[in-house]
Amino acid sequence: xxxYDCKPAPSPRRVRxxxxxxxxxxxxxxxxxxxxxxxxxxxxxxxPWRTVPVLELDDGTTISExxxxxxxxxxxxxEPALLGREAKDKALIAMWDHRCEIDGFLAAAxxxxxxxxxxxxxxxxxxxxxxxxxxxxxxxKSRLRHFFEVLNERxxxxxxxxxxxxxxxxxxxxxxxxxxxxxxxxxxxxQMHLLRWLEAMRERPSSAA
Amino acid sequence: xxxYDCKPAPSPRRVRxxxxxxxxxxxxxxxxxxxxxxxxxxxxxxxPWRTVPVLELDDGTTISExxxxxxxxxxxxxEPALLGREAKDKALIAMWDHRCEIDGFLAAAxxxxxxxxxxxxxxxxxxxxxxxxxxxxxxxKSRLRHFFEVLNERxxxxxxxxxxxxxxxxxxxxxxxxxxxxxxxxxxxxQMHLLRWLEAMRERPSSAA
Numbered sequence: 001x002x003x004y005d006c007k008p009a010p011s012p013r014r015v016r017x018x019x020x021x022x023x024x025x026x027x028x029x030x031x032x033x034x035x036x037x038x039x040x041x042x043x044x045x046x047x048p049w050r051t052v053p054v055l056e057l058d059d060g061t062t063i064s065e066x067x068x069x070x071x072x073x074x075x076x077x078x079e080p081a082l083l084g085r086e087a088k089d090k091a092l093i094a095m096w097d098h099r100c101e102i103d104g105f106l107a108a109a110x111x112x113x114x115x116x117x118x119x120x121x122x123x124x125x126x127x128x129x130x131x132x133x134x135x136x137x138x139x140x141k142s143r144l145r146h147f148f149e150v151l152n153e154r155x156x157x158x159x160x161x162x163x164x165x166x167x168x169x170x171x172x173x174x175x176x177x178x179x180x181x182x183x184x185x186x187x188x189x190x191q192m193h194l195l196r197w198l199e200a201m202r203e204r205p206s207s208a209a
Numbered sequence: 210x211x212x213y214d215c216k217p218a219p220s221p222r223r224v225r226x227x228x229x230x231x232x233x234x235x236x237x238x239x240x241x242x243x244x245x246x247x248x249x250x251x252x253x254x255x256x257p258w259r260t261v262p263v264l265e266l267d268d269g270t271t272i273s274e275x276x277x278x279x280x281x282x283x284x285x286x287x288e289p290a291l292l293g294r295e296a297k298d299k300a301l302i303a304m305w306d307h308r309c310e311i312d313g314f315l316a317a318a319x320x321x322x323x324x325x326x327x328x329x330x331x332x333x334x335x336x337x338x339x340x341x342x343x344x345x346x347x348x349x350k351s352r353l354r355h356f357f358e359v360l361n362e363r364x365x366x367x368x369x370x371x372x373x374x375x376x377x378x379x380x381x382x383x384x385x386x387x388x389x390x391x392x393x394x395x396x397x398x399x400q401m402h403l404l405r406w407l408e409a410m411r412e413r414p415s416s417a418a
Contacts, residue, residue: 069300139339
């Protein structure tokens with residue numbers, strides 16, 4: 001199995017942290033997104049959506065999308081379980097992970113891609129070039145502020161995002177909070193539950209991934 | 210267990226079809242989205258994101274988000290498997306389902322919510338009101354056209370969306386194609402693989418759900 005990564009990018013970081021939590025190291029190739037390596041025909045064969053992360057299995061099958069990569073890794077390396085053990089936990093983790101992705105991660109991507117001069121004509125990842133929509137950058141930032149509030153409220157009564165156990169939802173939320181920091185959006189001083197959790201996330205060795 | 214549904218809405222339809230494929234019937238309550246029943250405080254207790262579908266378990270736990278509801282149902286009613294059986298299938302199904310959701314379902318929601326007069330100030334689901342962005346409605350339609358092309362190309366070499374077996378990815382794609390029809394976006398006559406698959410989907414008894 002081979003892992004296609006891009007060290008500065010937040011999306012493959014979700015898989016890097018997932019691997020680090022499982023203490024698994026895979027043969028890894030860095031894909032230079034800045035140089036447009038993901039837009040070359042060789043890469044399109046690996047992933048027609050032109051995104052990292054990608055897992056290439058030994059039989060040549062390629063799996064893209066961070067969540068799908070983690071789904072595969074959870075099956076192959078089940079411990080520690082990061083997608084849940086019982087039916088209810090699996091569902092609650094899937095629910096929180098999905099909300100963190102849609103309300104947090106996608107909002108951060110929206111804010112960045114629709115405002116960064118170097119991303120003109122690349123407002124969405126993938127093979128099609130879409131123009132920036134400035135109002136969408138603003139909405140993305142506004143959604144992120146609300147996302148921080150939701151996390152803070154959730155973490156007032158829960159140690160981790162999806163419940164009493166660390167899970168993939170913490171990974172998605174943590175990567176999102178740090179991604180939002182690129183746009184100078186950080187938790188407010190009075191969001192003490194979010195700050196408590198963020199500090200705990202940063203203390204985990206996987207945060208270096 | 211109780212299922213909170215809204216018969217005309219596409220998002221809970223993903224769960225309705227999932228249940229129909231498993232031949233499971235649950236006690237169901239219709240939530241009148243048109244009348245704003247999801248924005249009332251009683252409903253916020255069930256689901257702070259104010260969306261359907263929601264599954265309420267017998268212990269009071271509530272699971273929202275269509276994918277998370279299906280994750281739970283797959284555990285409780287494993288046959289027929291709709292999320293895959295082996296590690297690789299599970300990952301490929303998760304990958305295709307995610308792409309259908311992001312590139313298809315969310316694009317359709319973007320197109321509808323940013324253009325429908327009755328959805329002014331409700332451009333995103335959830336507790337926060339966001340204003341419509343007309344450029345986003347246009348982009349959503351453009352993304353849907355590209356999504357149809359991707360599906361057609363995929364279905365030229367695969368019987369179902371994620372491979373040789375019917376899965377949740379077919380459900381998400383099918384609900385999306387019918388949702389796009391609300392905006393008069395339909396597959397082109399020469400998208401014969403997509404049309405072949407669409408006909409097969411419509412012939413399944415679950416399509417009535």
